[in-house]
Amino acid sequence: MHNKKIKLSKKARDRWFIALFLLPGLFMILVMLYYPAVDGVVMAFQDVKAYNIFSREFNGLENFRRLFSNITYLGTWKNTLVWVVGCVALEFVLGFGIALLLQKPFRGKKFYECVVFMPWALSGFMVGIMWKWMFNGSNGVINDILIRLGIVEQQVGFLSNPDYALGSVMVAKVWTGMAFFAIITMAALKTIPQEMYEAAAIDGAGPLTKFFYITLPSIRVILLLMVLMRAVQTMNAPDLIFGMTQGGPAGSSHIASSYIMTEVIKGNDYGMVSAAGVVLWLVTLVFTGIYLACTNTLKGGDE
């Protein structure tokens, strides 16, 4: 045995080593990520029901046809648009504000950051439950505060009224997501050279001038890219909705990804769910494509 090992050339031994070390990772990725994705795309064109997973027959575009005649599903796309645009915009504005406020040192700044960024680490599902209780329509604390402030007269069914459910879920999402933009903006602000501000100060520029002529132009590219990246993440983040409303009432707070999630868990029509997954994938790819194209052109052009 020992002799044989020594006879192997260094190159051959290296090859064995490479294979040995790469195989576990490749195996896991191929089985857990690539296989399901490919099979899911195939399944989108097949008739696969949860009660008989062994029968799979191709049925052309039937799944897509039924999907697009499903009113709840079509509604999820309207909600997805509102959810992505609304959440990302609010997270951006609030996070940007926090970052600017944190530019000057103050006592307890470390502790403050730790607390304000904390929601980022939490499970979306748990955060959803937390806010579900706060938004409770009969004895939730948010209703209590609004009544005490005289904003509403009696309790509002935030999560039971289809008009308010999506908005309520978005508040919870913004609560967890603003830390992202705060951290991103703080990192971006650090990249601006101080000399620019000093030079501007010598020229007599005020704080607003400096902000609009130095700060914003210097970080706008990176912020734009981060907004796109965050949009893709937000579109594919169903956990919070799953914890808070499970898409209800009557699908009014479902986004496309949370709809897919609940349908898979319910386990009815796997073919149709896969078709819904394919549609979501295509939309995600378009956004990712825009992100990558912007990264190349903007970064290339700016620096």
Add this chain to the structure above:
Amino acid sequence: MGKRRNIFPLAGRYVLLALFFVFTVFPFLWLLLTSLKGSRELYEFPVRYLPREATLSNYREVIQMGDFGRYICNSLTVALAGACLVVLIAGMSSYILSRMEFKSKPAVFMIFMMTQMLPSAVGFAPLYILMTRLGMVDRLSTVILILAGGQIPFGTILLIGFMKGIPKALEESALLDGCGRVKTFFLIVMPLAKAGLFSVFIFVFLACWNDVYTSVLYINANARKTLTVAIYSMIGKYDINWGNVAAGTLIAMAPAILLFSFMKEIFVENIAGAVKE
């Protein structure tokens, strides 16, 4: 620093800082207060903010209900095993991808990178069917494998950077001394990469601990429920006991809160890393 422009006047700044602070802290505080209230006070309206007499009865009830100790153990098992598995496997693949030269390297690299483009939502039904066929549904090990599989590309890509930063000299002298490749990796390389391995461990641990989708989909038996699945069944009831749910949710959030408190920098660096690229 003092020269920085200041578009918020001082007083306004502190008011805004305070507002953000209250907005962030209040939900935590409310969950804590809820968990300390007795069942009668819980549903009073107008709301009573501070419980008349704080009680730990919700925590007691939650812990006695079902198999709470078991749920915590299961969650820990999934998170720890998932994190260890990813650290080991991603450590190995990132080492190869950052150090060795071989013909199929670009292809392998692409396989890792392209996972970011894969449709996460498309794969759930097929994977579930595959696991059903293999008879692997309702097992903690299945949940661990699926979650680890999802995190390996992230771990590998993050670790490639760390591996590139490790000086080659130490490994080379170990190899010259007759130490085998595998031994060198475990005795020399892994210890040197520990900062990166540690970050990966923390992120994967939290991702597994926070997982809902996979555990809710795959776990049915009570003995194998994780905390998340247990809380999912608590809120699935028509008549939710919010005192109990609040206590359970706080327990389930505790690891994330603790990890973030002590290791905020790791999280911040991970997010801010996107800016530097």
